[in-house]
Amino acid sequence: MSRSPVDVRSFFPQGDAVAAAEALSLSQMARGMQGSKILQIAYDVQARIKEGHDVADFTVGDFARSEFRVPEALVEHTSAALRDGHTNYPPADGVPELRRAIVAQAERELGLKYPLESVVVGSGARPLLYGAYRCLVDAGEKVVYPAPSWNNKNFCHQVGAVSAVVPTTPGSNFMPDVQALEAALPGARLLVLCSPGNPTGTMIREAQMREIGEYIVADNAGRKARGERLLYLVYDQVYRNLTFGDLQHVTPVGVVPEMAEYTIFVDAISKCFAATGLRVGWMYGPPHIAKQIKALMTHVGAWAPRPEQLATARLLEDEPAMKTYLAHHLGGIHARLDALAAGLRELQAEGLPVQCIDPEGAIYLSVKFDLEGKGGLKDEDAVRLHLLEKAGVAVVPFSAFGDNKNKGWWRFSVGAVSVAQIQACLPRLREAIRQVM
Template sequence: MALELTSLFGPRRDDTVGTMAQGLQGSEILRIAAEIRELVAQGRQVCNLTVGDFDPRHFPIPQALVSGITAGLAAGETNYPPSDGMPALRQAVQRFYERALGLKYPLESVLITAGARPIIYGVFRTVLNPGDTVVYPVPSWNNNHYVHMMGARPVEVKTDAALGFMPTVEQLAPHLSEARLLCLCSPLNPTGTMISPEALRDIGQRVLAENRRREAAGARPLLVLFDQIYWTLTFGERRHVTPLELVPELAPYTVFVDGISKAFAATGVRVGWALGPPSIISRMKDVLGHVGAWAPKAEQVAVARFLDDTAATSTFLDAMRQHLNERLVALHQGFTAMREAGLPVRSIEPQGAIYLSVQFNLVGQGALRTNTDIRKLLLERAGFALVPFQAFGLQEDTGWFRLSVGAVSMEEIRAALPRVEAVLREVAG
């Protein structure tokens, strides 16, 4: 007979967990997802633009990866991999970066992890002491939560829609002298925008100047975490650039965050990689080894083979960009037409990643006082689900939202836009 435990737990007690966990905020996106599930369960039609993920019905992973993972499992690749990753995959990533980005790293600079999140956690955990300052722009993904977990000091730099929510050197410079870590991301989650080469060069040169000053003073350097998990997904004439392409002397201070999650629609396959100074990468390997944050062995073997198949990767990425751009452009054109018709909405032209930034300028219209009010209105009245920028650290109710297109079809987008327009006409009319 099983022991019934429910009655023994009693009411929830916060004193059973530490102060870090008590103060850690849960995911706003997951809370929104619960509302969407409830509406769908009621039979409502919902265009779900909330999740930064891919629906395999619309964006399946490459067949070569499916075959490679299956073959790896059949061959018995099911035990622990090396803590820094399978040598074949580390070498494949090394070749991939040299071939695609013109960056020739030594092998000891490459670390394989279970997706990109452990890399970000690993950088924070490896380089920060409690109380160290972390500078990052807002909106941006999860920097505030990692800062909280490390007991670090956040400096949030609010960015401007006119510049695609990308930071400038003028905005960052006043804070760099006290910072230990600067976090940058391009293409950016949540905005789908990219930093310009000129802005990135200016920031890189300022970081380099700061580190030369610190070296002369015998102080710890300012490090850069550069998240480029979306770098293969760019649209139009936009071209991704790295800090090292523009300021090569930044190499000793920069750690890249990357992997297959977004490029190959493989968020659940869990293979990511970091590239950076060997002195940091070796300690990250030790930190993450204790966490057990390595990617599964069969997946590593399959990804190594796939990255070296340049024809297959290029073909897949071309199709991936086409399908994403089609969805993003349809949304952007729809909102542009609404704006031209006098409705209070605007969007930023797609540049990269899987996201579109849209502003519904409805705060102050009737009972609409916050982004949450706007979000619930669009969800309940138009079946249109999106995420406010508050989920990405921007506190003000400005009407800006992230729309993610990896889990919707073109048909869903075409059906949803007239519903949104009808709601806007009614509210603004």
């Protein structure tokens, strides 16, 4: 072609014209949508690291290649499937091999027997969470979730739901108080819970789960009698294999079997197999709901790639390989969380305003720095920047998880740091805190 290319940039709004163009072009939903504050902080931190600063990056809920790798079986089976030409569209609800493996795993590990029609596979947990919101909740209906929690505010925005946020306290490890939840549930269409939790690193106990499940079952009996729309529970268990000590992961259906009628489970390989970039997640729940989430998937096409689906099926079926991997993966995460918690407790014992919650699961530690208002640190962002610039410690505030009540609390995520990096940052942290005391 000899003609010079059309420079399309001249057709796009620039500078001050962008805001006016947005009003004329974007939907109301898109105009109100906020990007992830967590990622915004994380990108700033990565830019700082690129400039050569020594930073222990506790910001993203992800894993660094240098620290954690996916199971070798996933790599091998994905490559083999690619080489064998498994490169076409997968079925909208996932390849049968994977759906069967998911059903078998739920029976083996959770004691729950689901039919194949209950399962829908997607590209990670996100599209299935979105699908559950989209298929259960109409605009203007109420969705209840605790704060802090991950991304619910944004999903609510996308479907036009009304958020009913239930505050939590460090006294209950940031898990919701059952009475507070129950006070918010009348009239709600959806409750969203996650255990082990992001950002908290803590877990729901069986007694709490039983009370919540029994409440939902009784509430729905009343709704059915009155001909009202029902209350559902989305139970996000993407961290379920990452638990420490004697604590057991509990499920609503395991504790209250009648909850099967009202529960949508969401799961993924992202965290338990350090496979955030491979994009395989799934849901299971009542088949009539799964059917519509599948229908949504046919339109948005948020499928997991076929080679990864086939590889995940083979991994889930290989119990010994999974156990070996998980023991190693969990050991690495636990060692980091323990080193961090032990170091922070030393600072607390020295009289510094530091506090943390014992790690129970996931890849997170909840930490309090009571520094706002000290040494000229006027707000949370000033504290964040002080820790980043003076201690080389990058963390995310609970406010990025919809929590404006638990002031001074931060999420430390340990997937991208080594134990040595943790140990090296603790003296810097001590110094930075002392500077403002």
